[in-house]
Amino acid sequence: MIQLTLYKREMKNSIKILCLFAAVLSLYVTMIIRMYDPKMMASLDQFYEAMPELMSAVGMEAGATSLIGFMISYLYGFIFLVFPMIFCIVRGNGLLAKYMDKGSMVTLLAAPVKRSTVAVTQMSVLISGIVLLLLYSTGLELVVASTSYPGELAVSDLLKVNVALLCLQLFIGSICYLASCLFSETRYSIACGAGIPALMYVLQMLANAGEKTEVVKYATFFTLFDANGVLAGDRNAVTGAVILGIGAVAFYWAGAMVFCKKDLHI
Incomplete structure (x- = not known):
């Protein structure tokens, strides 16, 4: 139920932005993972103790005893939250609100294409971008970890944490998508x-x-989103990820419904 031509055109725009974010994440992920050294953990913990409130504010914690624990402490409290979130914001606004603001929505709807098709297509573009960004991040983590510390990272542990992260970022994307459907001006979106x-x-x-x-x-x-909890199999953490996933589905559906019933003045 997507318009393939529109999807390809919008994905080209997404790929340009994705390349930029991929380059930034490559720098941070590579640098941070290679900082891991069990012998140096005490030194890093001392740095945390010097500024505990600042480090905690961005989700960084002391006491990591494994590679996956170190990655969660230094990647999943800020880097993997903020950068994909910025991508969601940038692409979410450009999917529908931008067209309505510029008065070019008539171009999208000029062909015999239903509003629902346009809504689902643009939704698919955003979801595809989020999935691609996190797939790249996961692959990057696996490559850097396996080359730097062979055998120290369990793939299953990383996948569990990143599935929960995907639920969070899809939820954020759904908020951006709903805002783009609700408002006809980009400033409000x-x-x-x-x-x-x-x-x-x-x-x-x-x-x-x-x-x-x-x-x-x-x-x-x-x-x-509780990465350590998901890693440990904590029921509350898993439930939290499920709630985020269900919330994402609800908001994407609500956005599509709003757009289909919206008075576009065209």
Whole structure:
């Protein structure tokens, strides 16, 4: 139920942005994984103890005793949350709101194509971009880890954590998509689609900063992503990832319904 020509055109735009994000992630992932050294863990923990609130705010924790634990501490609290989130914001706004704002939505609907087809096609573009970015990140982690520390990273552990991460990023993408469907002007689409995830991440940083602000974690959906919990098989962590996945489906569906019933003034 997608318009193949439109999908190919939009994916070309996504690939350009994906290449940029892939280059940035390649730099950070390679650098951070190669920093892992069991003999140097004590030194890194001392650095954490010097600035505990700052390190905790961006999800970094001391005491990692394995490669996967080290990766979770230094990649999954900031790098793998923020950069894919920025991709969702950039592409989410450019899928529908941009066309409506510029008055070029008539071009998309000029051919005998249903609104629902356009909505699903643009949704598929965003989801494809998120999946490709996380697939690349997963492959990069496996390659760097296996070449630098052969046999120290269990593939199954990494996949469990990254499936949960995918649920989170799809949820963020669904917020951006819904905002793009709701608003006909990019300024409002960006304000909502970018503002909500950014605010939620700031709240998560506050929740991580210390006991006095820990209660804030109940106000942000980022709390539902618990990489260490998923790795340990904790039921609450797995449930949180499932909730994010279900929420993503609901928001994507709501966005498509809004767009199909929207008065586009064309």
